[in-house]
Amino acid sequence: MIRFVIRRILFLFPVIIGATLLVYFILDLAPGDAVFALGGDQMSEEELIALRHELGLDRPFIIRYLSYMQGLFTGDLGVSLISGRSVLETYFQRLPMTLRLAFSATMVSVLLSLPLGIYSAVRKGSIQDNIAMLFSMLGLSMPNFWFGLILIIVFSLHLGWFPSSGYTGPISLVLPAFAVGTGLTANLTRMTRSSMLDVLGQDYLRTVRAKGVSERAVVNRHALKNALIPIITIIGTQLSIALGGSILTESVFAIPGVGRLMMDSINQRDAPMILGCVVLTTILTSIILLVVDLLYAMVDPRIKSQYVRRGKTS
Amino acid sequence: MSEKVLSIENLVVHYELEAETVHAVNGISLSIGKEETLGLVGETGAGKTTAALSIMRLIQSPPGAIKSGAVVLNGRDVTGLPIRRMEAIRGKEVAMIFQDPMTSLDPVFTVGDQIAESIALHEKLSKADAMKRAEEILELVGIPRSRALEYPHQFSGGMKQRVVIAIALSCNPSLLIADEPTTALDVTIQAQVLELMKELKNKYQTAMLMITHDLGVVSEICDNVAVMYAGRIVEVGSAKDIFLHTAHPYTEGLFNSLPNINARVESLKPIPGLMPNPAELPPGCAFAPRCSYAGERCHTSKPVPRELESGHIVECLAYDDPSFQIVRRWGNG
Ligand SMILES: Nc1ncnc2c1ncn2[C@@H]1O[C@H](COP(=O)(O)OP(=O)(O)OP(=O)(O)O)[C@@H](O)[C@H]1O
Ligand SMILES: [Mg+2]
Numbered sequence: 001m002i003r004f005v006i007r008r009i010l011f012l013f014p015v016i017i018g019a020t021l022l023v024y025f026i027l028d029l030a031p032g033d034a035v036f037a038l039g040g041d042q043m044s045e046e047e048l049i050a051l052r053h054e055l056g057l058d059r060p061f062i063i064r065y066l067s068y069m070q071g072l073f074t075g076d077l078g079v080s081l082i083s084g085r086s087v088l089e090t091y092f093q094r095l096p097m098t099l100r101l102a103f104s105a106t107m108v109s110v111l112l113s114l115p116l117g118i119y120s121a122v123r124k125g126s127i128q129d130n131i132a133m134l135f136s137m138l139g140l141s142m143p144n145f146w147f148g149l150i151l152i153i154v155f156s157l158h159l160g161w162f163p164s165s166g167y168t169g170p171i172s173l174v175l176p177a178f179a180v181g182t183g184l185t186a187n188l189t190r191m192t193r194s195s196m197l198d199v200l201g202q203d204y205l206r207t208v209r210a211k212g213v214s215e216r217a218v219v220n221r222h223a224l225k226n227a228l229i230p231i232i233t234i235i236g237t238q239l240s241i242a243l244g245g246s247i248l249t250e251s252v253f254a255i256p257g258v259g260r261l262m263m264d265s266i267n268q269r270d271a272p273m274i275l276g277c278v279v280l281t282t283i284l285t286s287i288i289l290l291v292v293d294l295l296y297a298m299v300d301p302r303i304k305s306q307y308v309r310r311g312k313t314s
Numbered sequence: 315m316s317e318k319v320l321s322i323e324n325l326v327v328h329y330e331l332e333a334e335t336v337h338a339v340n341g342i343s344l345s346i347g348k349e350e351t352l353g354l355v356g357e358t359g360a361g362k363t364t365a366a367l368s369i370m371r372l373i374q375s376p377p378g379a380i381k382s383g384a385v386v387l388n389g390r391d392v393t394g395l396p397i398r399r400m401e402a403i404r405g406k407e408v409a410m411i412f413q414d415p416m417t418s419l420d421p422v423f424t425v426g427d428q429i430a431e432s433i434a435l436h437e438k439l440s441k442a443d444a445m446k447r448a449e450e451i452l453e454l455v456g457i458p459r460s461r462a463l464e465y466p467h468q469f470s471g472g473m474k475q476r477v478v479i480a481i482a483l484s485c486n487p488s489l490l491i492a493d494e495p496t497t498a499l500d501v502t503i504q505a506q507v508l509e510l511m512k513e514l515k516n517k518y519q520t521a522m523l524m525i526t527h528d529l530g531v532v533s534e535i536c537d538n539v540a541v542m543y544a545g546r547i548v549e550v551g552s553a554k555d556i557f558l559h560t561a562h563p564y565t566e567g568l569f570n571s572l573p574n575i576n577a578r579v580e581s582l583k584p585i586p587g588l589m590p591n592p593a594e595l596p597p598g599c600a601f602a603p604r605c606s607y608a609g610e611r612c613h614t615s616k617p618v619p620r621e622l623e624s625g626h627i628v629e630c631l632a633y634d635d636p637s638f639q640i641v642r643r644w645g646n647g
Contacts, residue, residue, distance in 0.1 A: 203412065204417060207478065208420060208431075210412075212402060212406060212432065213431065214401050215397070225423075226420070301424075302421060305467070
């Protein structure tokens, strides 16, 4: 098990090298550079050259990349070309907002989808099931930011229950959480339903019923635990995506999270900041996916013994 | 009557599908006394599993439904019981072993947990005490108690079936239903598992309904035998009646389709044709289309049960002729 974790951490290195190389390459191809965000359009040609030299932008691509990587592997993510502040510090300043949004959206959808999906599966074909499936279709086909706008119009402008933008405390996260959580809820409800349906047809539940276990415990204890793997997968994937920050939702609700930071940095061609966000998001995502894999092993003993066996032979 | 553990009276069970109604069980009556073992034999699709699941009230519903009849278990009819009362009976008074051990255990719970669950439920024991009992029972079925913490995928098929048996016997039920408990196992393992069941059944004085295709299994452990065909019991009697005084042409066909060590040169005589589709049963005797003795009347009118000797009942119109005798290839004395 520990070997498995270590291997996963080692695997992170090639992923980061690949991701940074790709981003560096794209940035190099993209027109414009950071000097324009620093007021370069009002500078003379000499001043521009001097500024580029100061920022190290005049060095060849490969040298810039290698020196960035050198910094990276000694834990130095550099400073923003624009603000001059540490990339790491800026990122961690923005992260809590994105974390809050990601986790509250995930909470909302887990709390809604699991009961809904289970109920739909148990009552397959009933009116309630059909209604739930209809809503989840709607939820899936509705873009988050658009639904966010609707929420703002109804609950903030008309009813005045929640603030429409900015962050003034947890209450500011309610609407964005629902906006992000709806698509996730729809997806998760469908997955819970289909996974439960699959398990509810299994022979071993008949053995459980034959023991005299109540139908409620059959569903909630035995069937659910067996249906959990695909459900955890969806939750993990969605959570790891959400941790990158939702650019659109953060823009609609004017929430200063990682998504906004990323977008601003791209507009300003702030290479160290963009790369920093990519690297840190990659690490965070890998951690979530690792936790998901460890959860698999906790839920399903067959997967656990696989890890253990692999660990022994390798 | 009161000493019967189980008596089924005129049970009718249908599966009502959109396109058709499957007449899986069409008015069967059976009874099992204390400590008795009744074998229920018949080819695939005869309705054996459906009958067994009806006793547990575990028919998949929809589409399945008990249409009429009674299942009297330890003196009370369970067909109309509220589901809560039924849950208290399942596992406690009547337990069931299913055909395929590979799929009958929950893969994400330890075998110990799965045995203990039943005990904790019915014996009102604490989790720890239930687990202790579970370990004892595991040892009883020939598995070291240390393996209680392992999961089903760590066990072989024969071991899994032992675990299923342990679950079934954990609360000392008065009736054990075994639905082809050995068909999915290797021949050598079959014998071991059968031996174990026989031993435990005697030890706990459990009555048993043994569903099987295998007449060898029947001769091995059954006191009485019921032969089922197309949802009817066509012949029932003591094992001796059935084996030595076979009365129904279908039962005869079952024996004739067995290989015989003493007559190896003779080829097997399987029953010609197939069992009729239970959604479209013929108007007369369901076996008539395959029966070499069938007369005209057999195709138009349904036979009724007839008692040949005490306890030996056959459902066949041919016995309207008092001189009728079937010809077995061997046996019959
Ligand atoms: N859930 C169901 N829905 C519809 N039809 C069913 C269902 N279960 C069983 N049947 C039908 O009912 C009839 C009796 O099936 P059953 O399983 O009781 O037979 P069986 O005697 O146990 O056969 P086998 O020896 O193959 O186990 C068959 O025609 C079968 O197709
Ligand atoms: Mg069956």
